[in-house]
Amino acid sequence: MANKLITLSVTVIAILYMLICRTSVLFDQRDILCDIIDDEYDYVVVGGGTAGSVVAARLAEDRENRVLLLEAGGFYDESWMFSILALWPMLQKGQHDWAYYTEPQRYSHFGFKDNLSYWPRGRVLGGSGMINGAQYTRGSRYDFDEWAANGCEGWGYKDVLPYFLKAEDIQIDNLKTSKYHKEGGPMAVSESVATSLANLYMKAGQELGYNITDYNGGEHIGFNKIQINSRGGTRESSAVAYLGRPRKKENLDISINSFVTKLAITDKTATGVYYVRNNRKYFVRAKKEIIISAGSVNSPQLLMLSGIGPKEHLEEMGIPSVADLPVGLNLQDHQVFLLHSRINRSINLSPSSFTSPWALMQYYAFGSGPLACNGGEGSAFVNIDNKVQEMSYPDLQMVIYSYIIPFTKLDVKDNVRKDFEAMDENVNGFTFGVINTHPKSRGILKLRSNDPFDYPILDPQYLQEQTDIDDFIAGIRIWEKNRSVRNTSFALMLTGNV
Numbered sequence: 266m267a268n269k270l271i272t273l274s275v276t277v278i279a280i281l282y283m284l285i286c287r288t289s290v291l292f293d294q295r296d297i298l299c300d301i302i303d304d305e306y307d308y309v310v311v312g313g314g315t316a317g318s319v320v321a322a323r324l325a326e327d328r329e330n331r332v333l334l335l336e337a338g339g340f341y342d343e344s345w346m347f348s349i350l351a352l353w354p355m356l357q358k359g360q361h362d363w364a365y366y367t368e369p370q371r372y373s374h375f376g377f378k379d380n381l382s383y384w385p386r387g388r389v390l391g392g393s394g395m396i397n398g399a400q401y402t403r404g405s406r407y408d409f410d411e412w413a414a415n416g417c418e419g420w421g422y423k424d425v426l427p428y429f430l431k432a433e434d435i436q437i438d439n440l441k442t443s444k445y446h447k448e449g450g451p452m453a454v455s456e457s458v459a460t461s462l463a464n465l466y467m468k469a470g471q472e473l474g475y476n477i478t479d480y481n482g483g484e485h486i487g488f489n490k491i492q493i494n495s496r497g498g499t500r501e502s503s504a505v506a507y508l509g510r511p512r513k514k515e516n517l518d519i520s521i522n523s524f525v526t527k528l529a530i531t532d533k534t535a536t537g538v539y540y541v542r543n544n545r546k547y548f549v550r551a552k553k554e555i556i557i558s559a560g561s562v563n564s565p566q567l568l569m570l571s572g573i574g575p576k577e578h579l580e581e582m583g584i585p586s587v588a589d590l591p592v593g594l595n596l597q598d599h600q601v602f603l604l605h606s607r608i609n610r611s612i613n614l615s616p617s618s619f620t621s622p623w624a625l626m627q628y629y630a631f632g633s634g635p636l637a638c639n640g641g642e643g644s645a646f647v648n649i650d651n652k653v654q655e656m657s658y659p660d661l662q663m664v665i666y667s668y669i670i671p672f673t674k675l676d677v678k679d680n681v682r683k684d685f686e687a688m689d690e691n692v693n694g695f696t697f698g699v700i701n702t703h704p705k706s707r708g709i710l711k712l713r714s715n716d717p718f719d720y721p722i723l724d725p726q727y728l729q730e731q732t733d734i735d736d737f738i739a740g741i742r743i744w745e746k747n748r749s750v751r752n753t754s755f756a757l758m759l760t761g762n763v
């Protein structure tokens with residue numbers, strides 16, 4: 266009896282200790298922020314998202330450099346949900362999301378209200394890396410090599426691999442000896458596994474003739490378990506890894522709630538930025554460089570507000586042209602096509618899997634279980650034409666989420682909602698996401714006005730090109746072949762053209 270009591274007490278103390286440690290990860294790092302901003306720095310970095318956090322931290326490694334990072338959003342301790350990866354969908358449309366909507370789409374999104382596509386984007390130190398699914402995917406070696414061949418010197422796969430390795434702290438045991446992975450870098454990479462479905466997805470892939478491959482390793486094509494940026498079960502964003510955990514650098518000032526409205530340009534040289542902080546306008550000079558890392562929507566918007574963009578469009582907006590460049594004219598975005606599969610055993614995740622006492626205990630005590638994964642467990646990269654499988658970048662990415670994604674919670678039209686109300690999120694099953702990796706459709710990003718607070722016009726023109734539709738159909742055919750998990754049920758199509 267005494268022994269049992271001691272064991273119980275030790276377990277309770279361990280859980281409490283882990284609970285305090287785990288939840289406090291993000292909550293004692295505010296000392297990296299600055300109150301007073303000087304008038305001049307060597308470098309000014311605009312946007313402290315995934316990229317800006319790394320750039321600012323790396324520039325500040327040279328003690329001679331004085332660096333300022335300006336982030337429009339708040340600090341990452343403002344929501345406890347940031348650290349729990351499984352909750353990433355719940356961060357959408359909240360305080361830390363810019364929540365953009367596209368123009369009504371002409372070739373897709375017929376199932377959505379007003380044919381609009383919603384674009385979440387993180388508005389917080391850490392940017393979209395604080396609200397994303399955190400699947401760690403470096404990209405295909407063939408893409409990098411193609412960039413280099415097209416003139417992007419220094420961006421070939423052999424050039425970028427050392428930087429991927431430098432950034433990484435691999436936590437997956439069987440990859441620790443791989444020459445494509447490395448321990449000791451700032452960004453942890455772990456596996457997203459919570460259920461026995463993960464192994465079934467691998468089995469299904471093999472039955473379809475694919476190898477089980479490390480998609481961040483030598484060969485991209487094949488099936489694998491999802492790799493995520495997470496350390497001990499907690500989201501590992503680049504802001505935490507590069508700025509928060511290393512603590513305050515004296516030569517790096519980080520200012521949140523600081524919205525950059527325009528670049529100052531003299532004789533075709535950017536010399537400083539105008540920004541708004543606490544409802545006041547400020548200006549800061551950059552002696553060496555300004556780095557615009559405000560994300561794929563705000564960066565082109567800021568360039569155009571500053572006179573860099575298509576001359577005619579800027580004139581329409583009443584903005585004097587500084588450089589007539591095709592900013593915003595090559596907008597491209599991939600889509601995900603979600604397919605539901607029912608299964609006949611209760612081995613998948615469901616809403617109750619995330620809230621059960623066992624899930625909480627697993628997460629807080631061991632950093633594992635449903636809350637520590639991003640909801641997805643299986644990943645595949647495939648070519649549509651198997652003959653070129655070894656030789657080129659993949660055409661499709663498949664992400665397999667181990668729960669039924671409830672479509673009824675999306676902005677779907679009422680008639681679509683009715684069709685899917687029957688598909689309860691508590692039903693046993695999984696969701697197969699088909700993603701086109703090289704969309705051919707091209708759209709446009711334009712200013713709505715010359716007011717920096719107005720959201721820009723986004724028109725990706727999804728599925729304008731027939732090849733994009735063909736890619737999705739090919740992905741659906743692969744999903745249909747999947748007989749490894751029995752009782753596979755019918756698919757759902759939200760983008761109406763297919």
Ligand SMILES: Cc1cc2nc3c(=O)[nH]c(=O)nc-3n(C[C@H](O)[C@H](O)[C@H](O)COP(=O)(O)OP(=O)(O)OC[C@H]3O[C@@H](n4cnc5c(N)ncnc54)[C@H](O)[C@@H]3O)c2cc1C
Pocket residue numbers: 311312313314315316317335336337338384385386387388389390391392393394396397398399400401402523524525526558559560561563564567
């Ligand atoms: C919901 C979602 C899920 C995703 N899932 C994955 C995934 O699983 N795997 C993956 O690899 N990728 C994923 N992505 C994509 C990935 O998160 C982005 O590609 C990446 O974070 C982009 O980094 P960035 O630095 O370019 O932009 P961001 O990280 O978006 O950073 C831009 C920053 O600039 C700030 N900013 C904007 N305008 C201004 C301004 N005027 N002044 C000052 N600051 C400004 C923003 O607030 C933001 O913090 C996902 C994205 C989303 C939205």
